[in-house]
Amino acid sequence: xxxxRNIFHVDMYDFFLSVEEIFDPSLKGKAxxxxxxxGERGVVSAASYEARKFGVHSxxxxxxxxKLCPHAIFVNGHMDRYRDCSEQVHRVLCSFxxxxxxxxxxxxxxxxxxTERLHGPxxxxxxxxxxxxxxxxxxxxxxxxxxxxxxAKVSSAKAKPHGVLWVIPGQEARFLAPLDxxxxxxxxxxxxxxxxxxxxxxxxxxxxxxxxFLEDHFGKWGLALAGKARGEDAGGWFxxxxxxxxxxxxxxxxxxxxxxxxxxxQIEATLMRLSEMVGRRLRExxxxxxxxxxxxxxxxxxxxxxxxxxxxxxxxxxEIFAAIRTxxxxxxxxxxxxxxxxxxxxxxxxxxxxxxxxxxxxxxRWQRALSAADKLRDKFGESTVSLASGLKGGFRERTQENPAxxxxxxxxxx
DNA sequence: TCTGGGGTCCTAGGACCC
DNA sequence: TCTGGGGTCCTAGGACCC
Numbered sequence: 099x100x101x102x103r104n105i106f107h108v109d110m111y112d113f114f115l116s117v118e119e120i121f122d123p124s125l126k127g128k129a130x131x132x133x134x135x136x137g138e139r140g141v142v143s144a145a146s147y148e149a150r151k152f153g154v155h156s157x158x159x160x161x162x163x164x165k166l167c168p169h170a171i172f173v174n175g176h177m178d179r180y181r182d183c184s185e186q187v188h189r190v191l192c193s194f195x196x197x198x199x200x201x202x203x204x205x206x207x208x209x210x211x212x213t214e215r216l217h218g219p220x221x222x223x224x225x226x227x228x229x230x231x232x233x234x235x236x237x238x239x240x241x242x243x244x245x246x247x248x249x250a251k252v253s254s255a256k257a258k259p260h261g262v263l264w265v266i267p268g269q270e271a272r273f274l275a276p277l278d279x280x281x282x283x284x285x286x287x288x289x290x291x292x293x294x295x296x297x298x299x300x301x302x303x304x305x306x307x308x309x310x311f312l313e314d315h316f317g318k319w320g321l322a323l324a325g326k327a328r329g330e331d332a333g334g335w336f337x338x339x340x341x342x343x344x345x346x347x348x349x350x351x352x353x354x355x356x357x358x359x360x361x362x363x364q365i366e367a368t369l370m371r372l373s374e375m376v377g378r379r380l381r382e383x384x385x386x387x388x389x390x391x392x393x394x395x396x397x398x399x400x401x402x403x404x405x406x407x408x409x410x411x412x413x414x415x416x417e418i419f420a421a422i423r424t425x426x427x428x429x430x431x432x433x434x435x436x437x438x439x440x441x442x443x444x445x446x447x448x449x450x451x452x453x454x455x456x457x458x459x460x461x462x463r464w465q466r467a468l469s470a471a472d473k474l475r476d477k478f479g480e481s482t483v484s485l486a487s488g489l490k491g492g493f494r495e496r497t498q499e500n501p502a503x504x505x506x507x508x509x510x511x512x
Numbered sequence: 513t514c515t516g517g518g519g520t521c522c523t524a525g526g527a528c529c530c
Numbered sequence: 531t532c533t534g535g536g537g538t539c540c541t542a543g544g545a546c547c548c
Contacts, residue, residue: 133516140516143548156548162513202519202548284521286546318522319545334521352517389540399515405541438516445540520547527540 102267104220104243105340106208107250108191108227111238111259113204114144117183118173120236129154129170131163136172139356143175180204186235194227197341205254207247209340224262232260245270246331247340252281270329275302282326284319292316301327345446346383350391351375352440358397360435369422370415372441377415378472381465385446386411390418392425393440401438404429411447414464418443 110116114132119125129148133156134140142163145154152167163170184203191198194217197209210223217223224241231239242254243264252274257263265273274282279301280290296315298304304312304327312320318333325332338344351372359365369392380387391405404425412418422441430436 138516139514143516157515159513159515162515165513204548284546288545347520348518350518354516391541401543403542407540440517442518518548520545522545523543525541527538529537529539530535 101211102245103209104211104213105245105247105250106195106210106220106224106227107242107247107254108187108206108208108231109240109242109251109254109258110187110204111240112144112146113183113237114175114180115146116237117179118144118176120183121176121179125171125173129167130173131160131167131170132173133175134160134172135174136164137161139354145170183235183237187231187237187239190231190234191227193230194223197339199341207250207340210243220264221262224264228260228262244329246329247336248283248326248331249273249329251283252277255281265329271302271305271327274327274329275300275305277301279304282323284326285323289316289319346385347446348442348444349376349379349383349385349387350393350440350442351379352393352438354395354438355436358435358437360433365426365430365436365439366423368439369426369441370419372439373419373422374415376441376443377413377418377468378475380413380443381469381472385443386413386448387418387443388445388447389443390421390425391440391442391444392422392429393438393442394426394430394436395438395440396431397435397437399437402429407445411445415468416464 115130118130118132125146127148128146129152130146131142131149131154132145133143138160140160142154142156142158142160144156145163149163149167149170152170154163154167154170160172164172180203184200188198188200188206191206191208195208195210195213199207201207210217210220213223217226220243224243228239228241231237238260240254240257240260241262242250242252242257243262244250244253245265245267249265249270253263253265277300279285279293279298282301285293292315293299293304296307298307304323307324309321309324312324314320316323322332322334331337353368353372379385387408388411389405389407391403393401393403395401406421406425408417408421418441
């Protein structure tokens, strides 16, 4: 049997809320809801203990939170602050292992295999890590330790708010058996219901069925699930080496109006703005997308997506917008109130083979102009430069209705 | 309760090709 | 001529995560 891996999962406790409290200590001990202002369309990203006592929880609509806890303080999210703090945490983690992977803004995996000489046995290393994170960032984290990402992740959740839990190698199935199937990452509401239909409520119940049966009922997922019940990183992303780079698969931006609209001018201005945002990210990542997708959500929440694959991949705002606008005009139920619009780019390829790379054609000139505009925006703020058709209503929406839509990008600007 | 934004992965059907 | 079988690409939708 190969030497077992020693994986840590570090889970920042109440990350968004804690960061807000660092910036405004007067929030401590009060009912706080992070995610937006009263009456806005949106959901709660984090709620303080005092707010949770009233039933407020993350992912809940802001308007519901307001009803449950009218006296709560509502705070906008500050992604720039969270990114800075996340980077601080990352630096601490990197001082413990060369194999570190931020799985999201507030959680990370470390492969600590073979670091015993340097950091001591797992529990000691984890406590030390815990204290160092606290000392350098003022933030609490819980740490789960096990032979797989799965075990590390599940055990860190059980160690909240700032504890450490080590599942000793060999004890995986015993640790998991009494847990709710919902504790397995990837098992959501729907899968939980389906499993319950088979009488499966706890992870241990999965052991009563053989792999083939689970595969029949749940496809590829069922097979992975069978492995997970044993604590294995069965297939998919979980199976990858900690810290391995993976290329992005898609880039998207979307916008929900505070007030539904059927105004074509406003809608197309928003699509222009979203196309620009996507184009800019493509250029930053040096990516060229072949497939462009429009997302359209109506007042009644019915949602459609319509995609189009181009002959040649692109990173140009104008080409993105042209494709998106065509999709919109073809598919929009004319006059129907629109709630949300989205633009997504995917199927990334190396730059389009143009055969005439040296030639300075209109595409190349566009590309240079856009890169110059990107740099101006970096320097002077988001609203400095825009293609003309983006001006008519896309920015009005952002600046008047939703001033926090682009956090921290306009500071120091007249 | 009235439901954000940015992602990943999977499924399933149809087109098209050999 | 009631018609197989596989592979790949594309599209649409949905579950799930933070």
